[in-house]
Amino acid sequence: MSWPKSDADHLIVSSSQMKEIEQKLFSYGMTEEALMEKVGLSMKDFLISNFNLLESGVVVLVGPxxxxxxxxxxxxxxxxxxxxxxxWCPFPIKRSLTKSHLSYCISIGITQLQSEPDVTGNCFWIEAFFGLGQTKPLPKEIGNLFKKREKFTPGKLISLDVPAGICSDTGKTFDTCAARAISTLTVGLIKVGLLQDMALPYVGSLKRIDIGIPSGVLNLLPKDVPLKISSNDIISLKAPQIECNASKYERGRLAVIAGSKKYRGAALLTLQGAIASGTGSVQAFLPKSISKYAWIKVPEVVFEEESNEEIELIKCLKKIKFDRIESLVVGPGIGLSIEKWEDSALILEEFLGLLVLDADALNRISCSQQGWEWFRKRKGPTWITPNPNEFCRLFPEIDISSPINAASLAARISGVGVLLKGANTVIAVPNGPIWQLTNTSSFVARAGLGDVLAGFVGGIGALGMISEGSFDHGLLAVAALIHSYAASECEEGTNAAFVSKKLGKLFKAIQMKKVQFDT
Ligand SMILES: NC(=O)C1=CN([C@@H]2O[C@H](COP(=O)(O)OP(=O)(O)OC[C@H]3O[C@@H](n4cnc5c(N)ncnc54)[C@H](O)[C@@H]3O)[C@@H](O)[C@H]2O)[C@@H](O)CC1
Ligand SMILES: [K+]
Incomplete structure (x- = not known):
């Protein structure tokens, strides 16, 4: 899927890739002076139009x-x-261009503070201590200054390019201290560290300052550079297209195996997520205690009555007519059980449709002898939707400190689509791009949303399996973005049941816009 465009708004780069791009521009004849002017003027325009708080004055923290x-x-x-x-310039200035700017600023009458600024002061701090050139912890006194600023006057600091104290590649603090910005104005392209979960409290809202990188230069980046996706990309996404005269059985058929005595709600939420996808039909295999009542909540689902209080996976699988479904979701709330994954594995290997595995299905695979290597035996496509703990259990040999690298490696070695949950979820698919969600709402990280997601992903996957052309793994990223957007836009609240309703409405609107667009 070539979505979204691999342009400056979407590319996520390392600090060395950003530096290489700058060097390329310089080698073409762009001067450092001109580029810095461009950057500084754009930042100033942004600040003037967004921060009336500048009226109380500004202190610029100047690095070397x-x-x-x-x-x-x-x-x-x-x-x-x-x-x-x-x-305030507490460091000896090292770069000659910076030295020239400093002497000009002083010549035109800007005050240079001789001691550290008052942490309780009302004026805005613009932190320009360090950007891409950071490799070590902040000096102790600077770290403490940021701590005090955050304590006494939170929300009144903006960082330029990268917050001081944050590694632009990993998003980690070099030690425990860093500037906590309400907003970071980053130069050129989005640096990968700025999107990672641990950096988010320091980065605040992220704004990219465009420096007009020609597409010829952007094209020099490797083809597998990850792409950031946010609500702005919903307009250009490609929802699966189904023929307008298709019957309910030609609009994707999904089966769900979910729930246990302990996690009854998980099953229901998965079904609500599945229904929200607009897939033609949904069939459910739930423990008796849930299916007895679930039909009242989701009457459109066909329930295959289970005689037991807990799911027996193998029994459910034996009942499924695999040639009559496009996708199967297994896992939300099923618990670990004494059943061996190996007992069910053979049937699942042969299924040619999309298999979506979540939660305890993944944990069961982690406990099995083959572990993730079993994925390679699957004859149809597979998507997995682990949270970081489930991911680590499944791929113990993969270092998860960089979620992008971790998901990408897992997708590559196992051949499955990986949706690694986080504040900024990462999606990596076999032989395809890597996406990272951005501008997500932290307040929606609540129990049950993962179940809704699993069902929705399964439904979108069923639509994808039945739509024209070869199956597009990129739909996993599409589903993740729509789910995240629905969660942050849900007017009724942040709980999963409300979000699933919003998801249905939103996805219908997306599909309708597409129809209008096409005609
Ligand atoms: N080259 C250019 O013309 C452009 C540069 N840009 C800006 O330049 C930045 C990169 O500039 P630099 O390469 O000079 O790097 P930095 O401005 O990030 O600073 C690096 C300097 O700070 C020192 N330093 C780093 N961390 C320190 C710490 N914790 N304690 C004490 N000293 C520390 C380093 O030893 C080095 O001398 C970008 O982040 C961006 O803001 C952009 O304006 C684009 C154009
Ligand atoms: K900075």
């Missing part, structure tokens, strides 16, 4: 390198626009 230089251009322009600006 070009990040400090960016800060000085911003300081100069804000000063010329009438903002009350002062500078």
């Amino acid at each position: 390198g070009h990040n400090g230089g960016d800060g000085l251009v911003v300081a100069r322009e804000l000063f010329l626009d009438g903002v009350d600006v002062s500078l």
Whole structure:
């Protein structure tokens, strides 16, 4: 799936890739001075139009390198626009361009503070200490200063390019201290570290400052550079297309095996997620205690009555007519059980449709002798939707500290589509791109949403299996984005039952827009 575009709005790069791009621009004749002006002016425009808080004045924290230089251009322009600006430069300036900007700022009358700024002061701090050039912890006194600022005057700091103290590749703090920005204005392309879960409290809202990188230069990046997806990309996504005269059986048929005595709600939420996908028909295998009542909540589902209080996977699988379903979701709330995964594995290997495995289905595979290597035996496509703990149990040999690398490696070695949950979920598929969700709402990380997601993913997958052309693993990223967007846009609340309703409405709207667009 070539979605979204591999352009400056979507590419996620490492610090070395960003530096290589800058060097390429310089080698073509762009000057460092011109680029820094461009960056500083754009940052200043953004600040002026977004922060009326600048009225209380601004302190620019200037570092020794070009990040400090960016800060000085911003300081100069804000000063010329009438903002009350002062500078604090606690480090000896190392870069000559930064030195020139500093002496110009002082010559035109900007105040240079001789001691650290007041942490309780009302003025805005613009942190331009360090950007891409960071490799070590902040000096102790600077780290403590940020801690005190956050304690006494939170929400009044913006970082330029990368928050001081954060590694732009991993998103980790070099030690425990870093600047906590309400917003980070990052230069050129999005650096991978800025999107990782541990960096989010420090980065705040992330704004990309465009430096006009020509597409010829962007094309020099490797083809497997991850892409960021957010609500802005919903408009361009490709929902599966089904013929307008298709019957309910030609609109994707999904079966769900979910739930246990302990996790009754998980089964229901999975079914609600499945229904929200608009898939033609949904069949459910649930423990007796759930299916007895579930039909009242989801009357459109066909229930295969289970005689037991707990799911027996093998029994359910024997009842399924695999040639009559496009996808099968196994796992939400089924528990670990004494059943061996190996007993069910043979039947699942042969299933040519899409198999979606979540939660305890993944844990059962982790406990099995073959572990993830079993995925390679699957004859049809497989998607897995682990949270980080489930992922680590399944792929103990993979280092999860970089979720993008971890998901990508797992997809490559196992041949399955991997949706690794996190604040910014990562999706990696075999032989395809890697996507990371951004601008997600942290308040929606609540119990039950994963069950809704599993059902929705299964439903979208069923539609994908039945739509024209070869099966597109990219639909896993499409489903993840729509689910995340529905969760953050849900007016009624953040609980999973409300979100599943919103999901249904939203996906219908997306499909209708597509129809209107096509005609
Ligand atoms: N080259 C250019 O013209 C452009 C540079 N840009 C800016 O330049 C930045 C990169 O500039 P630099 O390569 O100069 O790197 P930085 O400005 O990030 O600073 C690196 C310097 O800070 C020191 N340093 C790093 N971490 C430290 C710590 N914890 N304690 C003490 N000293 C520390 C390093 O030893 C080095 O001297 C980008 O982040 C971006 O803000 C952009 O404006 C684009 C254009
Ligand atoms: K910075």
